[in-house]
Amino acid sequence: GYRSRAAFKLIELDDRFRLIRKGARVLDLGAAPGGWTQVAVERAGAGGTVVGVDILPAAPVPGATLLQGDLTDAEVAQRAIAALGGRADLVLSDMAPNTVGHAATDHLRIVALAEAAMELALAVLAPGGAFVCKVFQGGSERGMLATLKRHFASVRHAKPPASRKESAETYVVATGFRPGGA
Numbered sequence: 001g002y003r004s005r006a007a008f009k010l011i012e013l014d015d016r017f018r019l020i021r022k023g024a025r026v027l028d029l030g031a032a033p034g035g036w037t038q039v040a041v042e043r044a045g046a047g048g049t050v051v052g053v054d055i056l057p058a059a060p061v062p063g064a065t066l067l068q069g070d071l072t073d074a075e076v077a078q079r080a081i082a083a084l085g086g087r088a089d090l091v092l093s094d095m096a097p098n099t100v101g102h103a104a105t106d107h108l109r110i111v112a113l114a115e116a117a118m119e120l121a122l123a124v125l126a127p128g129g130a131f132v133c134k135v136f137q138g139g140s141e142r143g144m145l146a147t148l149k150r151h152f153a154s155v156r157h158a159k160p161p162a163s164r165k166e167s168a169e170t171y172v173v174a175t176g177f178r179p180g181g182a
């Protein structure tokens with residue numbers, strides 16, 4: 001069984017966009033409790049490499065490397081890159097900050113996390129790679145979208161059926177990474 005209901009969101013996104021190739025190197029940001037990591041390990045298969053990062057501890061996922069730390073900490077990002085052993089084919093971010101209930105503050109934190117995930121993706125992806133990132137509608141991701149469109153052949157939004165309708169979360173799915181931009 002999967003550790004999180006969230007696992008089904010990645011299954012649906014992957015069924016639709018064919019993101020997780022056999023043998024892929026996958027970086028999973030905001031991995032705890034490990035549902036997406038489980039799906040990534042299953043689908044990347046024995047030749048794949050899956051590295052998860054989260055501030056929170058998570059029980060080991062066989063076949064994956066889980067690192068505990070804050071992704072916005074450069075040292076943690078470096079450890080994740082080292083554990084991957086090469087450029088990533090896919091960077092996933094299901095990260096969500098702990099909200100404080102103050103709308104403007106929460107909003108800034110959400111945008112900052114998504115941007116941190118994007119910056120890391122731009123730094124570690126192999127040409128042709130893909131990036132999937134949780135964003136929130138009403139989020140001021142315009143700057144982020146412009147950057148993604150420069151660096152990826154295709155940028156789409158998708159709300160998987162397993163994501164609750166009343167939730168503002170949605171996912172940006174960017175494929176066909178071009179390191180130098182368009």
Ligand code: SAM
Nearest residue numbers: 004006030032033034035036055071094095096
């Ligand atoms: N995809 C996961 C799964 O299927 O089990 C669920 C992820 S949960 C919705 C979001 C996670 O993002 C939380 O576990 C949280 O600790 C993590 N997170 C938030 N900010 C983070 C940061 N700065 N660095 C690393 N992880 C972070």
